[in-house]
Amino acid sequence: MATTEQLMAQYGVAWFGFDEAIGNVYDKLGLYVGIDVTATRTTGWNNDGNSLLFNGTSNAVSMNFGSSLSGELTIRFKIKFNQNNNTEYVFATHNNAATQKGFNFCKVTGNTLRWNFFSEANQPSFVLNSSNKITPQVWYDVMLSWNGKAGSLASMYINQELAGVVRAERPNNGSAFNLAIGRLSNLLNGWYAGQLDDLQIYNKALSPSDFEQKRLVIKSTDNKNLVLSPTSTRVKEIPNTAEYMMLAQGGVVREIDSAVDRPPIDFTKHTTEYELVTNNRTPLGKGRMFTIPIGTDFKTAMIEDNY
Template sequence: MATTEQLMAQYGVAWFGFDESSGNVYDKLGLNNYVGIDVTATRTTGWNDDGNSLLFNGTSNSVSMNFGSNLLGELTFRFKIKINQNNNTEYVFATHNNATTQKGFNLCKLTGDTLRWNFFSEANQPSFVLNSPSKLTPHEWYDVMLSWDGRIGSFASMYINQELVAIIRAERPNNGSAYNLAIGRLSNALNGWWGGQLDDLQIYNKALSPSDFEQKRLVVNTIYNKNLVLSPTSARVKEIPNTAEYMMLAQGGVVREIDSAVDRPPIDFTKPTTEYELVTNNRTPLGKGRMFTIPIGTDFKTAMIEDNY
């Protein structure tokens, strides 16, 4: 399995567990000194009954992050959420406070307890508006994942409890945001308050899908200090798609080839000392930690090179 830790090491921007007993919240990656200040939300039991989550009262609780305007290009947000039953639109997080004058994004809970993910490339220029089709039951935990590669014409996806519930084609690119990220309200404005719980906020600079957390992970060794590469006579290498391949293709999406190979029978990874030729045009070997897709049986699976020596 590809664990959260492994994906964070590869694509992580920030990871907030909210397990501090009080006060500021800190990025567990610790790479860029990302921190949430002015934390008026209170701590309560975490989503898995372990550690803490943040509880927002819907009237005055929020967190101000010191980053967010830098979230350009590819993005994935994954988090655990529990909503309260309030009959108004509330903002779980946002990087703007006025879509008609600012670029940025927000995730809001609408009246009727559905979710909406909005993205604006410029003032009043929506990239997409993505709605969940069904209600969330108040006071129940949900695993929510939002994913988009930031490009015009590609698909933004919303997953709830690992199921793809909504997908839409983006009309404009991700051009960044007006302000830094705020949780529990609109950014740079004291309104749009949200009531509920939030835990395990993960942010990636790669468009991921739930399957990326579950795919097979191969440990592949070569001998005689040979670089591990894939043969153009055995298989093709493909860019990891941001959603299930068959769903993306059904919606008119394209899987981009990253090599010059053609379809061939699957590679036999049962041979521990098999050596493969290089397929990429730039003749660069696939080194340790690189992720790629290969055919296994009748399906493509994600593989990570753990060892290459």
């Protein structure tokens, strides 16, 4: 589990907050820019900062990247649709699936969401529809994820819940054009009416659980403290929480049976390494490292504070 900032540092392609007052939109990573911005600004999804507002007839943003988004991909964003029964394209990297490769994300008639992906002209990788309808004028957190391989599953999440899954028939071979927001790419058609905010793009297939930060309290006996290199990049928040509170919230405390140095472990991946954690009340010291089972998964953590 990690923060958005941590995942961006590791897998981020671009991150747009759309908080500029007017004009071009700028990637928080400092890599890309959106130009020809005809969409206007309005209040952001969390009532902080701005979001882009599209009028459904002429508003769009042209990005200077997107055609090379091949392989693994996650796109996460906040969206609020207007009341409209037309098919509207929120973003796209092609304009005609019969002649071009690429993807688009749209709202179709009946207020369901659809993610289309084509590996080559008229060669669909998948067509993924949401299993539930969305309500106009309500903000949604939407996440699209696929590892880009033929035979693997592409997923759509709405408000962190799985809303659709489909098996890809072909791989992600990139796109015909750069990303366009508010319409089809390289074509003045398919206009979107509504708001868009917090657009995040990753070159890794992620799930909502990768963005969660679980709160842990870890303790060990004095003779089983773990010490790793101070240059290790593994970091996890350990809050100042009493043990009884953690147990009341469903936490599990078990015994450490071994302690060895290990190379850094990627927080966003599963690992089979596993050490049990004791219910002894003596805390590990700052900078100590260990692995711990969290539900059905195993993660590595660093003690940042004693209490």
